[in-house]
Amino acid sequence: MTTVAPPTLLIVTGMSGSGKSVALNTFEDLGFYCTDNLPADLLPHFVRSLGSGDGSPQKLAVGIDVRNRHRDLANIPSWLSAVAELGFDPKLVFFDTADTVLLKRYADTRRRHPLSHVGLALADAIALERQVLKPLRSLADHVIDTSELNVHQLRRRVITELGLGLDSSPSLLFESFAYRRGVPPDADFVFDTRGLPNPHWDPRLRPLSGRDAAVRENLDEQPDVAEYFAQVAGFLDHWLPRMRSDTRSYVTVAFGCSGGRHRSVYLAEKMAGHAREHGWEDVATFHRELD
Template sequence: MNHDAAPQMVIVSGMSGSGKSVVLNTLEDVGFFCVDNLPAELLPDFVRSVARDDGAPRKLAVGIDVRNRHSDLANIPEWLSEVGKLGLDPKLVFLDAGDDALLKRYADTRRRHPLSHHGLLLADAIALERQVLKPLRALADSVIDTTSLNVHQLRRQVITEFGLADDGSPSLLFESFAYRRGVPADADFVFDARVLPNPHWNPELRPLSGRDAPVREFLDAQEDVGRYVEQVSGFLDAWLPRLRTDTRSYITIAFGCTGGRHRSVYLAERLAAHFRDGGWGDVAIHHREVD
């Protein structure tokens, strides 16, 4: 591999619930080719595969965490060394957070911890995960404590950490949520999508989310949805630019529906695309009940 043409590699690891998906999404937004939950033993083969393709991306990000076989995590130094021999200098970023913060995040999202299949209580699963990931944390080039960071602040820290482009405009987060689990505490604008036709009542659409094509096509065909999107995008187009001159560094626009899977997800995705296409620098999406 020609060293001058060698891709940049970032390995993202850390505690479950610490924000690894936010970091990977941020890197993807700025041009990294991201692979989550890659078996650690495949790191060298992955790099070789990329190197064989002249048109391959030059910036790579790989998520490796406790979902890997635990015996494989102990061999990470060996595989990182092999990657280094291929001409790369991989950087390992480890995301961490306090136990209380992790417990609260799991309580808020109702998601299952990846070690819960062992029959452990959540607190015990977190303790075991810390033990398993000790070798990775010790190897980290950078440790980011996300205990007191929200999604915007974490994205900003990643952008600063890697010297990525940032035009200084407030970052926008389009978030979907379920009303039955409460409105996001840090939302600046909240729009209620429960007035729109609900794909949940279609048995074929029920197991899908607003990111899936059949659900998008269903909602695209609804006249009320088109009117809703037009009016909300018009409102945001008119008022969000006024905030570019404010002192705030981030803005959250939240869409809520009953289950947080269909209408709210669709709207968050569609409005985020609208502002990305319009040239707004930093636009993120977070689906609280789906991600």
Template sequence: MSERPLMVVVSGLSGSGKSVALKTLEDLDYYCTDNLPADLLPAFVRSVGGLQETPPKLAVSIDVRNRHQDLAQIPQWLSAVGELGFDPRLVFFDADDAVLIKRYADTRRRHPLSHFGLALADAIALERQVLKPLRSLADVNIDTTDLNVHQLRRRVITELGLADSSLSLLFESFAYRRGVPADADFVFDARGLPNPHWDPRLRPLSGRDSEVAEYLDGSHDFADYLSQVSGFLDNWLPRMRSGTRSYVTVAIGCSGGRHRSVYLAEKLAAHARDNGWDDVATYHRELD
């Protein structure tokens, strides 16, 4: 990786995960700007890059909201960024049309090209055409069709070589009836534990609620289970550090994915943090 400070340009299809990528870079102490006019790219680097004695890490999002004729000049502006002492990297995000359409339906957002009076599928097709030169120019292409938010965050970190020597841990809860997460490294089955679902008072709640926590904490079986799984992970997670592995997913499943697995994932994540793991996240598939 270059010793020069990175200047990451995030681009791609609307709804493909650009906002998640930019937030990930922001969490890694990048100075981030969304929807920068492409012709201002060199000026942005000159301005922000001179704010500190040590040049900061920079990231911008440039997408179809730019003037289309400006997008054609991206190569010369990236070259100008290089002449300013930065290492420019263009990362392009994409996803299948059907997935993009579903994401728009779920969020009820409008496509940025909808003001042309186009149907959503036609707007996506036009966007693909307009952004085709950027995709071919990209240093990294990331397809987010099958990625959740946490997987996308990891891809950004690993593809740009931003991972340090530590291991990133994700504790994910899930419902067995919807299948085991495909990316799980360890899977633990919590269906043998007392189920808060059968308590009418607790049924509408989740493992994030204190009433469910009190119910499970009062069970000897739960305490034994948590202790044994924690001990197993304490023994084996440190052995999974390697030059090629940057993350591990620990999946905990129960019948509905709302109570037992959620609370266990939170408890195991807290235990990992208490034991010195820095990069620890939770993801509750049936809740998030």
């Protein structure tokens, strides 16, 4: 008699700035149905709504962290039990990072900490978050320390730690960035998109990013963009396969523009799709100015 494994639910939690967004993107690339910043009290309702009927996703990943009401986080154990009663196999994955590394990451990205709205200095906000999340860390099925991991290494660690399978070819990361904040230090290939038409100058497109359909459609119509993409794709199609036999486990391809929102994001996403169409299985995107 064949035993059918229960559907999987991964609860992604941990310190802000520890790589939870990268983890959720990784799970999505592996076929998980993902959502971030779900109110914790809605967890059983969310699972129930997706877990019934034909074609329901068998792999879910949900981000729940300090952005929730703190009193709700204390009820996570009972909500995990409720999810288990619905037939799912819930796993809590906690991402942690040393305080000194978090301070540097926030300084580098200039992002606001989720608890900064209460008037705390960054170090104090990190300390409070660690205190609030301590019970969740003690409950975690997996604790992943990202202090010494870059984006590639974190992605691989997530896949191997959770036994999600991984082929032997290098993982590809297509990253976007703004030149005014510097070139990513770990990039293997860097392409400058600042010579292409800039959607920033269209008031309708300025608030959007290269992820949005309106921006994609605008750039798709530009002959210079099509020519640029074809030339870069041809270069990468020729050279990336050579790295399959190399000892390296990952390759970063970075696209830069002035603000890191439109052209570079569009090309990173489009090139990632192109790589998947050409047989690369472990492909991810990271938008430094957006993520």
